[in-house]
Amino acid sequence: PSYLDFLFPNFHFEEYMKTKAIRVNRELDDAVPLQDPMKIHETMRYSLLAGGKRVRPILCIASCELVGGDEELAIPMACAVEMIHTMSLIHDDLPCMDNDDLRRGKPTNRKVYGEETAVLAGDALLSLAFGHVAAKTSNVSAGRVIKAIAELASTVGSEGLVPRHIVDLTSEGKQVNLNGLEYIHVNKTSKLLEAAVVCAAIMGGGNLSEVERMRNYARCIGLLFQVVDDILDVTKSSEELGKTAGKDLASDKATYPNLMGLEGAKKFADELVVAMAIEELSYFDAVKAAALYHLANYIAYRHN
Ligand code: GRG
Numbered sequence: 227p228s229y230l231d232f233l234f235p236n237f238h239f240e241e242y243m244k245t246k247a248i249r250v251n252r253e254l255d256d257a258v259p260l261q262d263p264m265k266i267h268e269t270m271r272y273s274l275l276a277g278g279k280r281v282r283p284i285l286c287i288a289s290c291e292l293v294g295g296d297e298e299l300a301i302p303m304a305c306a307v308e309m310i311h312t313m314s315l316i317h318d319d320l321p322c323m324d325n326d327d328l329r330r331g332k333p334t335n336r337k338v339y340g341e342e343t344a345v346l347a348g349d350a351l352l353s354l355a356f357g358h359v360a361a362k363t364s365n366v367s368a369g370r371v372i373k374a375i376a377e378l379a380s381t382v383g384s385e386g387l388v389p390r391h392i393v394d395l396t397s398e399g400k401q402v403n404l405n406g407l408e409y410i411h412v413n414k415t416s417k418l419l420e421a422a423v424v425c426a427a428i429m430g431g432g433n434l435s436e437v438e439r440m441r442n443y444a445r446c447i448g449l450l451f452q453v454v455d456d457i458l459d460v461t462k463s464s465e466e467l468g469k470t471a472g473k474d475l476a477s478d479k480a481t482y483p484n485l486m487g488l489e490g491a492k493k494f495a496d497e498l499v500v501a502m503a504i505e506e507l508s509y510f511d512a513v514k515a516a517a518l519y520h521l522a523n524y525i526a527y528r529h530n
Contacts, residue, residue, distance in 0.1 A: 230520055237516040239524070243284060249297075250283040251275070253305050257358055269339045269347040270354075274312050276330040281525070282307045282418060285447070286426040288517040289440055292510055295430025302362035303374060303429055306355040307422045310378075313351040314387055314418075316344050352382070366429050374425040381421035389413060402480035408449070410480070415455070416448020423447075439506050443518065446502035451525050453495045456481040458530065460488055499526045 230239070258270050283304035290300035319326040319334040320341060326334055336344035356375060363371050380386060402410070423444035427437045460483045482491040499522055507515045507522075 228523065230516075230523055234513070234516040234519070237513075237520070239517070239520040242517055242520070243524075246284045246287055247280045249301070250280050250287075250304055250308065253301055254308060257305050257309075257362075258354070265339075265343065266346060266350055269335060269343050270351055272338060273316050273329070273335045273347065274309065274351065276332050278308070278312070278330055280308065281521070282311055282422040285419060285444075285518075285521060286422040288521060289423045289426040290430035292440070292514050292518060293427050293430040293432035293436050294514075295426075295432075296365075299363070299366050299429045299431075300426040302359045303378075303425050304422070305362075306359045306378065307418065307425070309351045309355040309358070310382060310387075311418055313348040313355075316348040316351070320344060363429065370428050370431075374428040377425050377428065378421050381417045386417045387413065404485055407480050407482070407485065411449065411452040412445070415452045416445055419448045419451065420444040436510075439509055443502055443506040443522075446498055446506070447522055447525055450495055450498045450502075450522065453482045453491055453498070454526060454528060456483055457488065457491050457495065458528075459483075495526050499523065 254274055255271075258267060258274060260267050260271060286300050286304035286307055287297050290303075291297060315329055316335045318324050319329055320336055327337055328334060334344075335347060339347070356378070359375055359378070360371065382388065420441060423440050424437055427440040432440065459481065482494065486494060502522055503519060507518055
């Protein structure tokens with residue numbers, strides 16, 4: 227048992243994750259019915275329902291609940307964030323980008339449906355995401371809905387997720403320091419996690435200072451997510467190779483273990499969890515924040 231079980235004996239994280247994921251999966255299934263034109267809807271559903279961990283929509287729901295909102299207020303936004311995440315993965319796997327064959331344990335969208343259809347499935351999911359929040363959110367003031375949609379749009383756009391590839395590819399093989407690395411990761415990973423949290427805090431009725439605290443929480447989570455991703459890259463490939471040093475430790479890729487050493491990166495992750503908890507979450511009602519403490523812990527100590 228972790229210290230969180232000691233602090234929140236009545237909160238059952240695994241059950242919470244399972245229940246929320248089931249709800250999100252059901253909502254996503256309903257949001258994209260298999261209807262005419264069949265092909266595009268089939269393609270969208272293939273990737274959307276391929277079984278991701280649903281970290282972003284669950285963060286969304288938990289953040290809404292933290293500021294006192296009911297889960298229902300954040301469900302359309304939670305779905306929208308997962309639609310955008312999925313479309314970014316579909317586009318990321320295209321031959322002109324990372325050219326991957328496998329995603330979420332299945333052949334990538336473009337492997338099954340071809341490159342053209344995969345581009346269009348991504349476009350359709352992106353558009354649906356915005357339409358879905360606008361049309362399906364209820365019991366939230368129009369002003370809050372508009373604010374949340376604007377936040378989501380800036381997250382995705384030219385100052386958000388979109389340029390990640392340009393920045394990432396141009397830095398490959400070059401010397402990148404820790405500041406540069408943080409810039410890449412903020413755009414690649416943190417921005418969407420931040421939008422999930424911030425948009426949900428807006429929908430849930432959070433005031434300005436609560437929303438900004440949640441933003442800081444989300445930035446820590448985002449950074450944590452990436453540091454752990456880099457650590458897992460090293461530890462997984464060493465396991466696979468049966469060696470002590472993994473491929474990324476040996477390469478010149480800009481990763482946290484490469485810049486800080488494996489132990490340094492692990493220590494950094496530990497420190498981030500503690501700093502985030504003290505600096506941001508301690509401001510809120512501890513019982514209501516249990517899910518977000520656990521989510522940070524889950525991200526820090528996950529194995530995949
Ligand atoms: C968003 C308009 C728009 C374009 C996309 C291709 C691109 C621009 C951005 C790339 C974004 C990308 C692939 C980021 C990596 C994100 C990441 C950390 C993925 C893994 O997330 P998990 O572990 O995966 O939550 P699951 O499958 O569980 O959802």
